[in-house]
Amino acid sequence: GKVRAPTHIISTISDDRGEEPCYAGVPMSTIVEQGYGVGDVLSLLWFKRSLPRYCTQFIEICIMLCADHGPCVSGAHNTIVTARAGKDLVSSLVSGLLTIGPRFGGAIDDAARYFKDAYDRGLTPYEFVEGMKKKGIRVPGIGHRIKSRDNRDKRVELLQQYAHTHFPSVKYMEYAVKVETYTLSKANNLVLNVDGAIGSLFLDLLAGSGMFSKQEIDEIVEIGYLNGLFVLARSIGLIGHTFDQKRLKQPLYRHPWEDVLYTK
Ligand code: ACO
Ligand code: LMR
DSSP states (O other): OOOOOOOSOOOOSEEOSSSSOEETTEEHHHHHHTTOOHHHHHIIIIISSOOOHHHHHHHHHHHHHTSOOOTTSHHHHHHHHHHHTTOOHHHHHHHHHTTOBTTTBOOHHHHHHHHHHHHHTTOOHHHHHHHHHHHTOOOTTBOOSSOBTTBOOHHHHHHHHHHHHHOSOOHHHHHHHHHHHHHHTTOTTOOBOHHHHHHHHHHHHHHHSSOSOHHHHHHHHHHTOTHHHHHHHHHHHHHHHHHHHHHTTOOOOOOOGGGSOOOO
């Protein structure tokens, strides 16, 4: 019989060997002719399946809402400084992307992990938040530098509204909102932030769509797919900031001395 030489790479999401490339078995012509969107393509390449329209639309809304948040946030600031140092597009982009992490934009996976664990174990918001405090861990998905009880994050409201209308269940999001009610009783800026909203709502999407087994959901949460949504989305804005600085012919950035506390 045939002897198959061992391969050095295994790949399961795309194939370019035929007449046209396929994403998770779906040929490019189908993607174009049937009007697939970015949410559909993401579903094929990340989850290896087509998802219902309300799910792919939710993914696209996440991408649009997180595409940018002005020039002052960590990612845009880094990108702007890098572009002004005369660096190329990719360097400026990755300089901004490298700030995405547990404090900024990259708290989605941990928010999903902790909210899921707390909800599934039946913890009250009090038990959950105080338990985290005892462990010295800030609740991922809670807190914001400029948003607060009286200056709510519109993006969070829009995601919640969409899910209320289209998702069969929003149990994880409702749990996250109960956690927010408790944290807001402690401080005004401890709102459910956009990372927490996406993290909890994606749990609802995974559990409610009927497209994923329990084991698959656990794997997605454990591996951590969801920060990828912010990375993907914010790349759009960071590329825009790079072009903006180049267009404006901005010179090398130097931080003003007056804004530094020099001390021993
Ligand atoms: N959970 C519990 N307590 C918190 C949290 C939280 N998530 N955030 C702030 N606090 C409390 C803490 O007691 C903190 O004191 P500490 O420094 O001794 O821990 C106190 O509030 C003061 O914190 P602030 O100065 O108000 O918070 P800051 O403005 O520095 O941080 C931040 C904002 C980074 C978003 C913070 O709330 C946090 O770490 N949140 C969790 C991570 C997260 O969700 N990041 C995503 C933000 S949204 C985005 O980036 C797109
Ligand atoms: C963002 O999306 O970049 C913001 O939520 C972060 C911020 O501090 O405004």
